[in-house]
Amino acid sequence: MSEYIKPLPKPSPTSRPFWEAARKHELTLQRCGGCGKFIYYPRDRCPHCFSDNLSWNRVTGRGTLYSYTVVHRASSRAFADAPYVLAIVELDEGPRMTTNIVAPPESLKVGMPVVAFFDDVAPGHTLVKFKPA
Amino acid sequence: MSLKGKAAAIGIGELKPVKEPGDLTALGLMAKVSAEAIADAGLEKNDIDGFLVGMPYADPGMLYPASAIEVLGLAPRMLNVVDIGGASPAGMIWRAAAAIDAGMCNAVLCLVADLNRAGDQRPPTVSVQREFESPYGNIGANCGYALIARRHMHEYVTTPEQMAKVAVDQRANALKNPLATFNEKPLTIADVLGSRMIVDPLHLYEIVSPVSGAAAVIVASPEIARRTKNPPIWLLGAGEAANHSSITYAPSITESPIKPAAESAFRMAGLKPSDMDLVCPYDCYTITVIVTLEDAGFCKKGHGGPFVAEHDLTYAGDFPCNTHGGQLSFGQPGLAGGMSHVTEAIRQLMGRGGERQVKDAALGYVNGNGGIMSEQVSLVLERRS
Numbered sequence: 001m002s003e004y005i006k007p008l009p010k011p012s013p014t015s016r017p018f019w020e021a022a023r024k025h026e027l028t029l030q031r032c033g034g035c036g037k038f039i040y041y042p043r044d045r046c047p048h049c050f051s052d053n054l055s056w057n058r059v060t061g062r063g064t065l066y067s068y069t070v071v072h073r074a075s076s077r078a079f080a081d082a083p084y085v086l087a088i089v090e091l092d093e094g095p096r097m098t099t100n101i102v103a104p105p106e107s108l109k110v111g112m113p114v115v116a117f118f119d120d121v122a123p124g125h126t127l128v129k130f131k132p133a
Numbered sequence: 134m135s136l137k138g139k140a141a142a143i144g145i146g147e148l149k150p151v152k153e154p155g156d157l158t159a160l161g162l163m164a165k166v167s168a169e170a171i172a173d174a175g176l177e178k179n180d181i182d183g184f185l186v187g188m189p190y191a192d193p194g195m196l197y198p199a200s201a202i203e204v205l206g207l208a209p210r211m212l213n214v215v216d217i218g219g220a221s222p223a224g225m226i227w228r229a230a231a232a233i234d235a236g237m238c239n240a241v242l243c244l245v246a247d248l249n250r251a252g253d254q255r256p257p258t259v260s261v262q263r264e265f266e267s268p269y270g271n272i273g274a275n276c277g278y279a280l281i282a283r284r285h286m287h288e289y290v291t292t293p294e295q296m297a298k299v300a301v302d303q304r305a306n307a308l309k310n311p312l313a314t315f316n317e318k319p320l321t322i323a324d325v326l327g328s329r330m331i332v333d334p335l336h337l338y339e340i341v342s343p344v345s346g347a348a349a350v351i352v353a354s355p356e357i358a359r360r361t362k363n364p365p366i367w368l369l370g371a372g373e374a375a376n377h378s379s380i381t382y383a384p385s386i387t388e389s390p391i392k393p394a395a396e397s398a399f400r401m402a403g404l405k406p407s408d409m410d411l412v413c414p415y416d417c418y419t420i421t422v423i424v425t426l427e428d429a430g431f432c433k434k435g436h437g438g439p440f441v442a443e444h445d446l447t448y449a450g451d452f453p454c455n456t457h458g459g460q461l462s463f464g465q466p467g468l469a470g471g472m473s474h475v476t477e478a479i480r481q482l483m484g485r486g487g488e489r490q491v492k493d494a495a496l497g498y499v500n501g502n503g504g505i506m507s508e509q510v511s512l513v514l515e516r517r518s
Contacts, residue, residue, distance in 0.1 A: 007267040015264060041265045041382075067284040067386060070333040075273030086269060086276045086332075088381045098381040100269050105333070110287040127268055 004122040006078045015042040017056050022126040025118040027061045029093060030054040040095035061116030062133060063091040070105045089114055089130050100129045107132065135401050140230035141358035141365035142514070143351050144174025145476045149312045150346035150464040154248040159189035160204045162246035162347035167205055170349035175362040176240060181351075183232055183241030184209040185225040187468035188216060191248035191345075193256050201244070211238045217375070218503025219415055221245065222348070222472035223510035227371035229352035239354045246347030247467020259378075266379055274417060275340060277380040277505030279332035282420040285387045286334065288435065293334060295438035296419040297325035300338050300461050302446035303416065307458025309448065309489035314344050314464030325419075339419040339461070346466030348476055366482045369404065369496075370513035372397025380505040389506040391428035398498075398511035399430070406430040409513075410494040411481055412452070413474035415502035416459040425500050426454075429511060448489040456481060456489050474499050475512070482516040 011019045018041070021028040030039040034051025038059070045052050068087035074080065085101040085108065101108060102117075113133035120126050146169030148162060163186075171178055186201050194200065198212040211232045215221040222245055229241035257263065271277070285291045304320040307313035320338060328337040358365035374390035374397075377383035399405055406429060414425035423437030431452075432440040446454035457463055457477035460470040478497035480486055486494070495518065501510040 006270070007263060007272075009264045009268050010260070012260065012264070041261060067280040067287070069276055069279030069283060069335075070330075071270060071276060071279075072333065073329075073331045074270060075275055076267075076270070079270045079272070082270075084270055086271055086280070088280055088386070096381050098266050098269050098271050098379060110283065121268075129269075 006121070008122060008125045014044055018042050022118060022128055023124070025126070027059050027116050027128060028056050029059050029095065031057045038091070038093040038095050040091070040097055059091065059093050063089045063114055063130070065101065065108060065110055065112045065114050066090040066096055067110060068101060068108055087130065097128070101131065102129055103132050136227055136230045136234060136371055137369050137401050138367050139234040140352050140354060141367045142226065142479045143353045143358050143361040143363055143365050144170050144176070145479050146170030146173060146349040147312060147473065147476045148347045150314050150344035150466045152314065152344055154250055154345040157248060157345060159192045159246045159248055160201065163201060163244055164205055166246060166347035166349045167242060167244060170242065170351050173363065174351040174353070176351065178206065180240050181207055181242045182210045183229060183238035184212040185215050185228055185241060185243045187221045187245035188214050189247040190255050190467060191250070191253060207242070209238065211241070217508035217510070219417060219468065219471040220501035220503035220508040220510040221468050222475050223499055223501030223512050224373060226350065226352060226368060226475060226512055227373070227510065230368045230371070233352065233354045240357055241352045243350045243352060245468035245472050247469060248345040249343035249467065262379065271379070274505060275332040275335065278418040278420055279335050280380055281386050281424065281506065282334050282418070285420060285424065288387055289438065291423065291438035293326055294322055295442045296339060296423065297322045298441050299416065299419040299422045299446065300325050302450070303455050303459040304462045305447045306456045306489055307462030309487070310457050310463070313458040313462050314342065315462045316458065335418060335420070341417050341460045341465035341470065344464035344466045346464070346469045348469040348472035350472065350475055350479065364483050364516055366479045367515045367517060368512065369515045370398035370400070370402030372401070372511045373509065375508045378504055378507050383506070387424065388434065389424055389428050390509045391425055391500060391502070391511065394509040395429035395500070395511040398513050402513035404496065404513060406498065408496055409498045410453070410496050411456060411478065411491045412454050412498045413478045414455065414500045415471060415474060416455055416461050417465065417502065419461070421502060421506070422454070424506065425502070429498065429500060448486065448491055453491045456486065456491060471501050474501065478514050482514055
């Protein structure tokens, strides 16, 4: 296996539960006990109501393709293997995520249903990506 | 409280951007362009008592303003870095006016310079960007604007031809601007759409080119402005707004914080978009101009595509827009790209537009945009007759 040269997430104390769950191929989001909203990415306080009553919840991994771009030429040499699909997915629980869609670009359509999968990109590192549902 | 008429731009400096910076340094460019702006304002270096500066990515560091004023030999009574991306230059103008209105200083040098060398490393982004954006390849600004463009096309049926028209008309303006990087060859819509696809749906000619350069504006108190040699260009209104950094987490990716920023600016000025004689919206990409014209109220939301297609955006047209060519044709010398919209509005309102002078231009709108439509600053400027 060739060396993985793309940037890897460096979990913070706040985000560690998210990445640990991803390693177990589970998608978890914080949910605010104050306003009930789901939150992505992980925070110390709810960005909506500023409550610190946040709990982790496993979610469906289902959502819709909010927008996407086919990157033909990347701004970083680490992504010289372009083209790739950089996307925003709106999860059924509400939050949006920056992610990749792994599917032929010509099959993509804004609004189409997508589902999360877990890409073990490097030892100890799993990214949450999506594919057509 | 209002900044209306509390300060005026009285001098500008702007260097022609270069593609190859060679032996240039950011501090060296700052010295050159500062001298130009101070002389243009009819002031001496020692008259400058306020200093706002952008951090050059080519030579960043802690405590930047003090190093810069030491190099320039200034002794300001107010000094600061303004770090709101491409909105920094426009943001400097109202900050300067506010400091002057508060009595902290009288003549503020607003200064930006940067170099772009192939292969240069940029300062790191904040941890959350590195953690949740970079691993997926959302690096640099291109992807974010492509995501906006795609969604705008989906929601409002905006077309690639409409987006391309922005680059085409602005190029026609650049042909009359000796300072523009791309000022020799006209562009057609077919040229734009035939250029290389970089981040679908954005083509090469819809994306700014990194170059090296510098720009400066002197903002002064009414007392100084009234005795300056140039016609003072008064700040009538200003507004600033932000609600996200990554576009993924913006409340809407097609409606930007330009809306509240522009509303504040027009309210302060007591004017409306249709009063403007020219507009200088930040244009890192073609889609940026379309979203700006919508959110600032020059057309209805979602109608930006048809609006740019139906109007002539050239200096001689019915809707003069980025008469210097925009950054798409001027080039983007780091933050000095954002200043190019400010300097062009001032130049036009002073009546120094040369071959591209907009007839009887008295009121101008400028928007500065940082990051991925994140930091926004709107300005309304006036030349009083």
